[in-house]
Amino acid sequence: MALPGSLWRQPASRGLVSHCTHHHIVVFLLTFFSYSLLHASRKTFSNVKVSISSQWTPSCLNSTAPELRPYELWNSSHLFPNAEEATLFLGTLDTIFLFSYAMGLFVSGIVGDRLNLRWVLSFGMCSSALVVFFFGTLTEWLHFYNKWFYCCLWVVNGLLQSTGWPCVVAVMGNWFGKAGRGFVFGLWSACASVGNILGAFLASCVLKYGYEYAFLVTASVQFAGGVIVFFGLLTSPKEVGLPELGADEDGSVEEDANRPLMGNDDADDDDRNYSIQATDTDDQPKAIGFFQACCLPGVVLYSLAYACLKLVNYSFFFWLPFYLSNNFGWKEAEADQLSIWYDVGGIIGGTIQGLISDVLQKRAPVLAISLLFAVGSLFGYSRSPNSKPINAVIMAITGFFIGGPSNMISSAISADLGRQDLVKGSSEALATVTGIVDGTGSIGAAVGQYLVSLIQENLGWMWVFYFFILMTSSTVLFISPLIVREITLLLHERRLRMLAE
Amino acid sequence: ASGRCPCPGQGVALGLCWGRCWSGVPGTPRCPVCVRRDLTENPLTPLPNGSFLGFTRLQPLLPSAVPLALECPGGSGAWDEVTTLGSSRLCQGQRNPCNAWPCPENAACAPAGPGLVQCLCNSPFHGYKCLRQGTFPVLLFCGILGAVTLSLSLLLWGTQRRKAKIP
Numbered sequence: 001m002a003l004p005g006s007l008w009r010q011p012a013s014r015g016l017v018s019h020c021t022h023h024h025i026v027v028f029l030l031t032f033f034s035y036s037l038l039h040a041s042r043k044t045f046s047n048v049k050v051s052i053s054s055q056w057t058p059s060c061l062n063s064t065a066p067e068l069r070p071y072e073l074w075n076s077s078h079l080f081p082n083a084e085e086a087t088l089f090l091g092t093l094d095t096i097f098l099f100s101y102a103m104g105l106f107v108s109g110i111v112g113d114r115l116n117l118r119w120v121l122s123f124g125m126c127s128s129a130l131v132v133f134f135f136g137t138l139t140e141w142l143h144f145y146n147k148w149f150y151c152c153l154w155v156v157n158g159l160l161q162s163t164g165w166p167c168v169v170a171v172m173g174n175w176f177g178k179a180g181r182g183f184v185f186g187l188w189s190a191c192a193s194v195g196n197i198l199g200a201f202l203a204s205c206v207l208k209y210g211y212e213y214a215f216l217v218t219a220s221v222q223f224a225g226g227v228i229v230f231f232g233l234l235t236s237p238k239e240v241g242l243p244e245l246g247a248d249e250d251g252s253v254e255e256d257a258n259r260p261l262m263g264n265d266d267a268d269d270d271d272r273n274y275s276i277q278a279t280d281t282d283d284q285p286k287a288i289g290f291f292q293a294c295c296l297p298g299v300v301l302y303s304l305a306y307a308c309l310k311l312v313n314y315s316f317f318f319w320l321p322f323y324l325s326n327n328f329g330w331k332e333a334e335a336d337q338l339s340i341w342y343d344v345g346g347i348i349g350g351t352i353q354g355l356i357s358d359v360l361q362k363r364a365p366v367l368a369i370s371l372l373f374a375v376g377s378l379f380g381y382s383r384s385p386n387s388k389p390i391n392a393v394i395m396a397i398t399g400f401f402i403g404g405p406s407n408m409i410s411s412a413i414s415a416d417l418g419r420q421d422l423v424k425g426s427s428e429a430l431a432t433v434t435g436i437v438d439g440t441g442s443i444g445a446a447v448g449q450y451l452v453s454l455i456q457e458n459l460g461w462m463w464v465f466y467f468f469i470l471m472t473s474s475t476v477l478f479i480s481p482l483i484v485r486e487i488t489l490l491l492h493e494r495r496l497r498m499l500a501e
Numbered sequence: 502a503s504g505r506c507p508c509p510g511q512g513v514a515l516g517l518c519w520g521r522c523w524s525g526v527p528g529t530p531r532c533p534v535c536v537r538r539d540l541t542e543n544p545l546t547p548l549p550n551g552s553f554l555g556f557t558r559l560q561p562l563l564p565s566a567v568p569l570a571l572e573c574p575g576g577s578g579a580w581d582e583v584t585t586l587g588s589s590r591l592c593q594g595q596r597n598p599c600n601a602w603p604c605p606e607n608a609a610c611a612p613a614g615p616g617l618v619q620c621l622c623n624s625p626f627h628g629y630k631c632l633r634q635g636t637f638p639v640l641l642f643c644g645i646l647g648a649v650t651l652s653l654s655l656l657l658w659g660t661q662r663r664k665a666k667i668p
Binding site: 055059070074211238 | 666
């Protein structure tokens with residue numbers, strides 16, 4: 001791929017290199033790993049599903065075979081009569097988690113900046129680590145299995161985990177300004193995938209000791225991360241006397257970099273009334289409210305698109321190991337290790353597509369093309385033969401085309417939307433818009449988890465993939481107005497340039 | 502050498518009353534080594550299914566004697582040789598029922614009395630359904646994690662937050 005270096009380095013690297021201190025690096029790494037650890041503990045849950053459903057059910061044999069003895073060893077656990085119902089319940093837990101996570105995001109986005117980001121993030125990580133410990137480890141040690149208790153814990157976990165994303169995005173937004181956003185956020189959004197890999201790795205390492213230790217390890221590491229964040233994170237450059245990012249940085253280069261990404265002149269005309277509304281409340285420095293944020297151009301469309309895409313992306317990371325061990329009969333630990341390739345694809349995809357979109361200074365067309373390829377790769381993956389290397393390759397390709405766009409919408413595009421001209425000077429908008437996009441996405445993902453378990457139960461895995469293909473196509477449909485806008489803008493600009501010459 | 506004494510490991514079997522316990526070792530009247538379980542004076546007929554699980558603890562492949570009216574424990578198919586001895590039926594040469602018994606992964610079949618089997622975990626495996634293997638190194642894990650957390654916290658506090666103006 002031939003990248004015209006002069007084109008992308010100008011907006012990206014100038015801000016990066018000239019302002020980068022060791023504080024920036026530490027903040028980047030701390031926020032990166034904070035969110036990674038939060039994601040890791042979620043991934044752990046999906047990676048131990050087979051073990052948990054074994055633990056919750058009596059041994060399943062065909063009705064003709066005599067019962068296994070001794071009873072205590074094989075049949076004493078009766079939370080669910082069979083693995084199918086346990087699977088359904090695990091899917092319900094995913095759904096519950098994602099719904100409460102989505103609700104939490106909408107709230108966290110608004111509340112986030114009004115509290116000390118460091119305390120909120122640290123509190124969220126430590127408390128959610130404790131909940132995970134109760135959920136997975138303590139209940140197993142005490143042999144206390146109760147459906148309602150599990151549900152309650154997972155609701156609380158979703159709410160606590162939702163503090164993570166708005167906080168880390170806001171901290172990143174404080175430190176890394178508009179210059180070089182695409183590149184920094186593109187690289188940084190790999191944190192979710194790194195978290196998946198970390199979670200899968202930790203889980204597969206200790207799963208042989210029992211699933212409770214998989215939870216114990218991820219929860220402990222997450223708790224430790226929360227402690228480190230509390231002692232080490234600087235939430236804003238002004239804490240150490242560095243100049244705040246603001247008006248002085250809004251050079252013409254950055255203006256150019258931002259403008260095409262966030263709608264266009266037509267949209268500005270359409271939405272002038274909103275900016276007037278926003279100025280009404282400009283008395284408070286913190287400004288934008290929930291509904292105003294919703295009305296910003298592109299927010300609703302990207303939110304809906306992300307709802308469809310996150311559905312597919314999350315279904316992959318929640319269900320992939322289960323699918324592999326269920327459909328191909330591979331061992332759970334092997335399936336976990338194999339499912340890492342999806343995230344590897346996602347990281348590479350997010351970074352490369354982020355760079356391309358920086359070069360083009362257009363995000364929607366890159367997304368659309370990637371998603372069209374995603375449809376093809378999903379089709380291919382659904383017909384993957386029972387061979388681990390082939391499966392891994394197709395899985396990585398699928399991750400490249402699905403995880404990549406998903407990362408881009410949730411971080412770089414959210415930042416574009418939250419930092420557009422209409423909300424300039426309102427740092428609050430970033431967290432709120434991030435919350436709206438990610439929250440809508442999480443609702444989609446929540447609905448999806450339930451649908452996936454239902455479809456799988458009634459129609460089989462093949463239909464799950466058809467469902468994924470449908471959802472990916474819907475994503476393209478939702479961003480198509482934005483593509484049309486950006487392309488007409490591109491043509492408009494070119495015409496202007498030709499006229500000027 | 503006959504006296505009324507319980508064979509070891511039989512007390513748990515559903516209130517079954519064992520008759521004589523024939524010792525094969527002379528000179529040990531109190532706790533003789535069982536050579537046969539005698540059920541001829543057992544009032545329960547038929548013998549409840551599963552009652553022979555009590556045989557699992559010790560010497561599961563022991564011969565048994567039952568009243569003539571009763572089948573051998575586990576059915577005559579569970580024994581090599583069924584003979585009549587006075588008013589009782591003598592069941593000898595208990596077959597090992599494990600030959601074609603499928604146990605789940607990580608478990609192996611073990612005889613559990615006449616016609617009965619159980620599945621026990623293979624050596625490194627333990628826990629419910631034999632899913633677990635080995636012991637988690639709790640101390641090592643806690644030590645490493647604690648040390649890393651402490652040193653990273655100190656390092657970052659020193660380089661980052663020590664200079665911070667806002668608490």
